[in-house]
Amino acid sequence: MDRNQISKWIKSPVKMGHKYSLHAVYFCTGCGIIEIPPSITARWDAERFGVIPVATSRQANLFLITGYVSLKTLKAIIRTYEQMAEPKFTVGFGSCPINGGMYWDSYNTIKHLDKYIPVDGWIAGCMPRPEAIFVAVTHLWTLIDREMADGYKRYRKNYKFYRSNQEKLYGKLEWPPLFQKDGAK
Amino acid sequence: MALKLLLTLIIALVTGLFFLGLSRKMIARIQWRYGPPLIQPLIDIIKLLSQKSMTHGGLFNFGLVLSLAGSVILLLFIPLGEWCIMNKSGGLLVIIYLMLLAPFGTALSSGAAANPNASIGISRKLLMALAYEVPLLLILLTLMTYYNTISISGIIVKQQNAGWSLTILPLLLSGIAYILILPAVLGIRPFAIVKAPQEIASGPSVEYSGKFLAFAEIQHAFQTYITIALFVNLFLGGASNPGYFFLKMLVVFVAGILIHTVFPRFRIEQAIKYLWRWPALLALAGLAVVVILDKI
Amino acid sequence: MNHSMKNQLLSLFTEIQIDIKKDNEMIINAAKNAIIGILSFCKSKGYEHLALVSCVDWIEQKKFELVYILSPYPEQEPEFSKKEKTNIILKTRIDREQPEIVSVINIFKNAEPYEREIHELFGINFNGHPRLTPLFLERTYKIPPFRKNFDTREYVKKVFDEIPFIDKKEASK
Numbered sequence: 016m017d018r019n020q021i022s023k024w025i026k027s028p029v030k031m032g033h034k035y036s037l038h039a040v041y042f043c044t045g046c047g048i049i050e051i052p053p054s055i056t057a058r059w060d061a062e063r064f065g066v067i068p069v070a071t072s073r074q075a076n077l078f079l080i081t082g083y084v085s086l087k088t089l090k091a092i093i094r095t096y097e098q099m100a101e102p103k104f105t106v107g108f109g110s111c112p113i114n115g116g117m118y119w120d121s122y123n124t125i126k127h128l129d130k131y132i133p134v135d136g137w138i139a140g141c142m143p144r145p146e147a148i149f150v151a152v153t154h155l156w157t158l159i160d161r162e163m164a165d166g167y168k169r170y171r172k173n174y175k176f177y178r179s180n181q182e183k184l185y186g187k188l189e190w191p192p193l194f195q196k197d198g199a200k
Numbered sequence: 201m202a203l204k205l206l207l208t209l210i211i212a213l214v215t216g217l218f219f220l221g222l223s224r225k226m227i228a229r230i231q232w233r234y235g236p237p238l239i240q241p242l243i244d245i246i247k248l249l250s251q252k253s254m255t256h257g258g259l260f261n262f263g264l265v266l267s268l269a270g271s272v273i274l275l276l277f278i279p280l281g282e283w284c285i286m287n288k289s290g291g292l293l294v295i296i297y298l299m300l301l302a303p304f305g306t307a308l309s310s311g312a313a314a315n316p317n318a319s320i321g322i323s324r325k326l327l328m329a330l331a332y333e334v335p336l337l338l339i340l341l342t343l344m345t346y347y348n349t350i351s352i353s354g355i356i357v358k359q360q361n362a363g364w365s366l367t368i369l370p371l372l373l374s375g376i377a378y379i380l381i382l383p384a385v386l387g388i389r390p391f392a393i394v395k396a397p398q399e400i401a402s403g404p405s406v407e408y409s410g411k412f413l414a415f416a417e418i419q420h421a422f423q424t425y426i427t428i429a430l431f432v433n434l435f436l437g438g439a440s441n442p443g444y445f446f447l448k449m450l451v452v453f454v455a456g457i458l459i460h461t462v463f464p465r466f467r468i469e470q471a472i473k474y475l476w477r478w479p480a481l482l483a484l485a486g487l488a489v490v491v492i493l494d495k496i
Numbered sequence: 497m498n499h500s501m502k503n504q505l506l507s508l509f510t511e512i513q514i515d516i517k518k519d520n521e522m523i524i525n526a527a528k529n530a531i532i533g534i535l536s537f538c539k540s541k542g543y544e545h546l547a548l549v550s551c552v553d554w555i556e557q558k559k560f561e562l563v564y565i566l567s568p569y570p571e572q573e574p575e576f577s578k579k580e581k582t583n584i585i586l587k588t589r590i591d592r593e594q595p596e597i598v599s600v601i602n603i604f605k606n607a608e609p610y611e612r613e614i615h616e617l618f619g620i621n622f623n624g625h626p627r628l629t630p631l632f633l634e635r636t637y638k639i640p641p642f643r644k645n646f647d648t649r650e651y652v653k654k655v656f657d658e659i660p661f662i663d664k665k666e667a668s669k
Contacts, residue, residue: 018237019237031243032246033247033250035243036246036247056233063234063235063236065240069397069402070397071401073406073407073408074408100251100410101252
């Protein structure tokens, strides 16, 4: 953790700011939400990493998708993700967003989350323990350092493809497209 | 003069942010965990200023700037040690007027964001301002009557001769009333009704993102500083040495945080009933005592 | 207690079979058109709580089996102590090709969401139900998904695996 190296703060305060204050939107997706309250209370403290849950998606820049994603939940996830302020990072918890997990042949859950919203990192497990969550946060710091955590840029660049995937799943979507052309909002 | 102005602003901002960070660290330590570092609010503000924020129109931007301007203007009337920028103009009367500018600005900007949570939050904020204004006005009237002046620097000078206001017997009732309403003015539990993240999705700041949230945090830091500095100047002597001044502010703030960690939150009607009952009666009794003593 | 109730039921209804298992479960197998009578009778005897309406798919015998579980509120009837509390399980079989049955909503009002769920997931039509609209699922399926001839693997391949990955080479052209 290089939070106390003043030279890095002076060289690039923006990157250090994004690393050490990750506000997570408190969206309870699936069965993995049972692992979030232990990791933000007193035993495994997440606030010392700068991670704190906030009440709305406008104030957040970290989105944890914890567990299986059914078709109804995916609509809410897409709307929440599009409301967050950039730069934003997504982390998929558990094995269900990776490839379907335990519900690999279910008629109502999606199998690969990466086709619908961009994901920066995955955490394996069913459910991961709080120590795994903290390891993931430190990996996310490394990615932010090397500018490889660019999920939001990919969403902006390939928005046509993401939107067409979402429309293949649902038919007509109730909300208008987020970006008109590439980049312009 | 310009240097004094700039220095006052910077000192107030740094002290306010330090108090916010200290509160998070202290709450964490009381709950048997480590907490974020002391400069965490500064890290949050740096991150928030570099985010791409979403605006809801002209009134949204204007209201937030108005509330920040209200806090900064209020700052100029409160002495810091021996400096007071607007020394000769108005004093306590202007503070009574300008205290409502900050909630009003937040109400304007949150009203422009068409979110029902924001509307509930602003109604709570203005109700709280109404609730703690009643005892606060009575206390300020008592002080103005006893010391026969409206300038805060004058009150500080008189306290340096006669001792702290809290130890002067006719002003004791007003002092106790001010201590009872101090959590409400600061916005800490049990009166943390405005920003209720679990109930109304953080009230007025529900639609703030990026730089708007940064301004809201800065305004919160200024507001904390102003409230504690006013109490220290009026009742605890206010010092001529800035170090001693900050020490007194620190003691008051730590006492407030110790109350904040153990209490849950009131409902808004419970808060108004409390604030208009005992603190208001004590302040009224204090005013009556001072006026009667003055006539004798 | 149990045996008196059993004798009363046997005397009142034909086409009925009653088993008492494990000392607190009475299983009644009845025909389709007798369930309203049996349920009203049991409700008048104090079994006022409809706990569950459920459905089983017997695909080889080409029948659906509907299961109604009743239990009494022990505070209201002083003779129902905890030892003697009996659950009544009522089972009927209906045809699988044209599944239709009368709704029990006039006797037990809280059967409405259970029957709505069974209609959505199994495709059984309940006559007299006021609101048979979708409850849980997002889309309509050709075969209702809980039936045993609904092939989940085929469905997943057809719907979810056809959606392409966002590939860098394809996206940057």
